[in-house]
Amino acid sequence: MHELSIACSLVEVAAQAAQQHGATRVTRVHLKLGVLSGVDADALRFSYDVAAQGTLLEGSQLEIDVLPAVISCHQCGASCVLPTIQDFRCPACGAPSHHLLQGREIEIAHIEIEVDSVEEQATIS
Ligand SMILES: [Zn+2]
Structure with missing residues:
Protein backbone atom coordinates (compact mmCIF):
# COMPACT_ATOMS: atom_id res chain seq x y z
CA MET A 1 0.00 0.00 0.00
CA HIS A 2 1.38 3.30 -1.22
CA GLU A 3 0.00 5.34 1.72
CA LEU A 4 1.77 3.17 4.28
CA SER A 5 5.23 3.95 2.91
CA ILE A 6 4.35 7.66 2.86
CA ALA A 7 3.07 7.44 6.43
CA CYS A 8 6.27 5.68 7.52
CA SER A 9 8.48 8.40 6.09
CA LEU A 10 6.31 11.14 7.61
CA VAL A 11 6.54 9.47 11.01
CA GLU A 12 10.30 9.14 10.60
CA VAL A 13 10.75 12.82 9.69
CA ALA A 14 8.47 14.00 12.52
CA ALA A 15 10.11 11.70 15.09
CA GLN A 16 13.55 12.99 14.12
CA ALA A 17 12.45 16.62 14.45
CA ALA A 18 10.78 15.84 17.77
CA GLN A 19 13.97 14.26 19.07
CA GLN A 20 15.98 17.31 18.02
CA HIS A 21 13.62 19.41 20.14
CA GLY A 22 13.96 17.05 23.07
CA ALA A 23 10.32 16.01 22.89
CA THR A 24 8.96 13.26 25.08
CA ARG A 25 6.03 12.81 22.74
CA VAL A 26 4.36 14.20 19.66
CA THR A 27 0.72 15.21 20.09
CA ARG A 28 -0.17 16.43 16.61
CA TYR A 48 -0.31 6.87 10.02
CA ASP A 49 -1.78 5.24 13.13
CA VAL A 50 -0.10 1.99 12.17
CA ALA A 51 3.24 3.64 11.37
CA ALA A 52 3.18 5.70 14.58
CA GLN A 53 2.99 2.67 16.85
CA GLY A 54 6.03 2.27 19.05
CA THR A 55 7.37 5.75 18.17
CA LEU A 56 7.18 9.18 19.81
CA LEU A 57 4.14 9.73 17.61
CA GLU A 58 2.06 6.91 19.02
CA GLY A 59 -1.46 8.17 19.75
CA SER A 60 -0.89 11.53 18.05
CA GLN A 61 -3.35 13.20 15.69
CA LEU A 62 -2.68 13.70 12.01
CA GLU A 63 -4.22 16.97 10.80
CA ILE A 64 -4.45 17.09 7.04
CA ASP A 65 -4.71 20.43 5.32
CA VAL A 66 -5.75 19.74 1.73
CA LEU A 67 -4.25 22.25 -0.71
CA PRO A 68 -6.07 22.97 -3.97
CA ALA A 69 -4.28 22.86 -7.31
CA VAL A 70 -3.00 26.26 -8.42
CA ILE A 71 -1.82 26.89 -11.94
CA SER A 72 0.02 29.73 -13.52
CA CYS A 73 -1.28 30.69 -16.95
CA HIS A 74 1.17 31.48 -19.79
CA GLN A 75 -1.61 33.11 -21.77
CA CYS A 76 -2.90 35.75 -19.38
CA GLY A 77 -0.40 35.55 -16.52
CA ALA A 78 -3.01 34.73 -13.91
CA SER A 79 -2.35 32.38 -11.01
CA CYS A 80 -5.62 30.58 -10.36
CA VAL A 81 -7.00 27.83 -8.21
CA LEU A 82 -8.26 25.10 -10.50
CA PRO A 83 -11.97 24.57 -9.86
CA THR A 84 -11.61 20.95 -10.99
CA ILE A 85 -8.57 18.74 -11.39
CA GLN A 86 -10.24 17.04 -14.38
CA ASP A 87 -9.66 20.08 -16.55
CA PHE A 88 -6.33 21.87 -16.65
CA ARG A 89 -7.51 25.14 -18.10
CA CYS A 90 -7.02 28.66 -16.85
CA PRO A 91 -10.29 29.71 -15.18
CA ALA A 92 -9.61 33.31 -16.20
CA CYS A 93 -9.03 32.97 -19.96
CA GLY A 94 -9.67 29.31 -20.80
CA ALA A 95 -6.18 28.56 -22.12
CA PRO A 96 -4.86 25.07 -21.33
CA SER A 97 -2.19 25.21 -18.65
CA HIS A 98 -0.10 22.54 -17.01
CA HIS A 99 2.20 24.77 -15.05
CA LEU A 100 1.40 23.82 -11.47
CA LEU A 101 2.33 26.17 -8.64
CA GLN A 102 0.71 24.08 -5.95
CA GLY A 103 -1.13 20.80 -5.61
CA ARG A 104 1.43 18.02 -5.35
CA GLU A 105 2.66 18.70 -1.80
CA ILE A 106 3.10 16.03 0.83
CA GLU A 107 4.76 18.15 3.49
CA ILE A 108 4.71 18.43 7.24
CA ALA A 109 3.85 22.04 8.06
CA HIS A 110 4.66 21.73 11.75
CA ILE A 111 4.32 19.37 14.66
CA GLU A 112 3.05 19.82 18.19
CA ILE A 113 5.20 18.20 20.83
CA GLU A 114 5.55 17.81 24.56
CA VAL A 115 8.83 18.57 26.23
CA ASP A 116 8.71 17.56 29.90
CA SER A 117 4.90 17.77 29.74
CA VAL A 118 5.04 21.33 28.38
CA GLU A 119 3.44 21.79 24.99
CA GLU A 120 5.49 23.35 22.22
CA GLN A 121 5.38 23.75 18.50
CA ALA A 122 8.18 22.69 16.24
CA THR A 123 8.65 23.55 12.60
CA ILE A 124 10.27 21.17 10.22
CA SER A 125 12.81 22.66 7.88
ZN1 LIG B 1 -5.23 32.54 -18.44
Whole structure:
Protein backbone atom coordinates (compact mmCIF):
# COMPACT_ATOMS: atom_id res chain seq x y z
CA MET A 1 0.00 0.00 0.00
CA HIS A 2 1.38 3.30 -1.22
CA GLU A 3 0.00 5.34 1.72
CA LEU A 4 1.77 3.17 4.28
CA SER A 5 5.23 3.95 2.91
CA ILE A 6 4.35 7.66 2.86
CA ALA A 7 3.07 7.44 6.43
CA CYS A 8 6.27 5.68 7.52
CA SER A 9 8.48 8.40 6.09
CA LEU A 10 6.31 11.14 7.61
CA VAL A 11 6.54 9.47 11.01
CA GLU A 12 10.30 9.14 10.60
CA VAL A 13 10.75 12.82 9.69
CA ALA A 14 8.47 14.00 12.52
CA ALA A 15 10.11 11.70 15.09
CA GLN A 16 13.55 12.99 14.12
CA ALA A 17 12.45 16.62 14.45
CA ALA A 18 10.78 15.84 17.77
CA GLN A 19 13.97 14.26 19.07
CA GLN A 20 15.98 17.31 18.02
CA HIS A 21 13.62 19.41 20.14
CA GLY A 22 13.96 17.05 23.07
CA ALA A 23 10.32 16.01 22.89
CA THR A 24 8.96 13.26 25.08
CA ARG A 25 6.03 12.81 22.74
CA VAL A 26 4.36 14.20 19.66
CA THR A 27 0.72 15.21 20.09
CA ARG A 28 -0.17 16.43 16.61
CA VAL A 29 1.26 16.52 13.12
CA HIS A 30 0.02 19.11 10.63
CA LEU A 31 0.37 17.95 7.07
CA LYS A 32 -0.09 19.83 3.81
CA LEU A 33 -1.51 17.52 1.20
CA GLY A 34 -1.99 18.67 -2.38
CA VAL A 35 -5.09 17.42 -4.22
CA LEU A 36 -2.81 16.11 -6.97
CA SER A 37 -0.45 14.28 -4.64
CA GLY A 38 -2.23 11.02 -5.42
CA VAL A 39 -2.57 10.29 -1.72
CA ASP A 40 -5.89 9.28 -0.21
CA ALA A 41 -6.32 11.24 3.05
CA ASP A 42 -8.36 8.53 4.80
CA ALA A 43 -5.95 5.78 3.83
CA LEU A 44 -3.09 7.98 4.98
CA ARG A 45 -4.72 8.59 8.39
CA PHE A 46 -5.16 4.87 8.86
CA SER A 47 -1.59 4.10 7.80
CA TYR A 48 -0.31 6.87 10.02
CA ASP A 49 -1.78 5.24 13.13
CA VAL A 50 -0.10 1.99 12.17
CA ALA A 51 3.24 3.64 11.37
CA ALA A 52 3.18 5.70 14.58
CA GLN A 53 2.99 2.67 16.85
CA GLY A 54 6.03 2.27 19.05
CA THR A 55 7.37 5.75 18.17
CA LEU A 56 7.18 9.18 19.81
CA LEU A 57 4.14 9.73 17.61
CA GLU A 58 2.06 6.91 19.02
CA GLY A 59 -1.46 8.17 19.75
CA SER A 60 -0.89 11.53 18.05
CA GLN A 61 -3.35 13.20 15.69
CA LEU A 62 -2.68 13.70 12.01
CA GLU A 63 -4.22 16.97 10.80
CA ILE A 64 -4.45 17.09 7.04
CA ASP A 65 -4.71 20.43 5.32
CA VAL A 66 -5.75 19.74 1.73
CA LEU A 67 -4.25 22.25 -0.71
CA PRO A 68 -6.07 22.97 -3.97
CA ALA A 69 -4.28 22.86 -7.31
CA VAL A 70 -3.00 26.26 -8.42
CA ILE A 71 -1.82 26.89 -11.94
CA SER A 72 0.02 29.73 -13.52
CA CYS A 73 -1.28 30.69 -16.95
CA HIS A 74 1.17 31.48 -19.79
CA GLN A 75 -1.61 33.11 -21.77
CA CYS A 76 -2.90 35.75 -19.38
CA GLY A 77 -0.40 35.55 -16.52
CA ALA A 78 -3.01 34.73 -13.91
CA SER A 79 -2.35 32.38 -11.01
CA CYS A 80 -5.62 30.58 -10.36
CA VAL A 81 -7.00 27.83 -8.21
CA LEU A 82 -8.26 25.10 -10.50
CA PRO A 83 -11.97 24.57 -9.86
CA THR A 84 -11.61 20.95 -10.99
CA ILE A 85 -8.57 18.74 -11.39
CA GLN A 86 -10.24 17.04 -14.38
CA ASP A 87 -9.66 20.08 -16.55
CA PHE A 88 -6.33 21.87 -16.65
CA ARG A 89 -7.51 25.14 -18.10
CA CYS A 90 -7.02 28.66 -16.85
CA PRO A 91 -10.29 29.71 -15.18
CA ALA A 92 -9.61 33.31 -16.20
CA CYS A 93 -9.03 32.97 -19.96
CA GLY A 94 -9.67 29.31 -20.80
CA ALA A 95 -6.18 28.56 -22.12
CA PRO A 96 -4.86 25.07 -21.33
CA SER A 97 -2.19 25.21 -18.65
CA HIS A 98 -0.10 22.54 -17.01
CA HIS A 99 2.20 24.77 -15.05
CA LEU A 100 1.40 23.82 -11.47
CA LEU A 101 2.33 26.17 -8.64
CA GLN A 102 0.71 24.08 -5.95
CA GLY A 103 -1.13 20.80 -5.61
CA ARG A 104 1.43 18.02 -5.35
CA GLU A 105 2.66 18.70 -1.80
CA ILE A 106 3.10 16.03 0.83
CA GLU A 107 4.76 18.15 3.49
CA ILE A 108 4.71 18.43 7.24
CA ALA A 109 3.85 22.04 8.06
CA HIS A 110 4.66 21.73 11.75
CA ILE A 111 4.32 19.37 14.66
CA GLU A 112 3.05 19.82 18.19
CA ILE A 113 5.20 18.20 20.83
CA GLU A 114 5.55 17.81 24.56
CA VAL A 115 8.83 18.57 26.23
CA ASP A 116 8.71 17.56 29.90
CA SER A 117 4.90 17.77 29.74
CA VAL A 118 5.04 21.33 28.38
CA GLU A 119 3.44 21.79 24.99
CA GLU A 120 5.49 23.35 22.22
CA GLN A 121 5.38 23.75 18.50
CA ALA A 122 8.18 22.69 16.24
CA THR A 123 8.65 23.55 12.60
CA ILE A 124 10.27 21.17 10.22
CA SER A 125 12.81 22.66 7.88
ZN1 LIG B 1 -5.23 32.54 -18.44
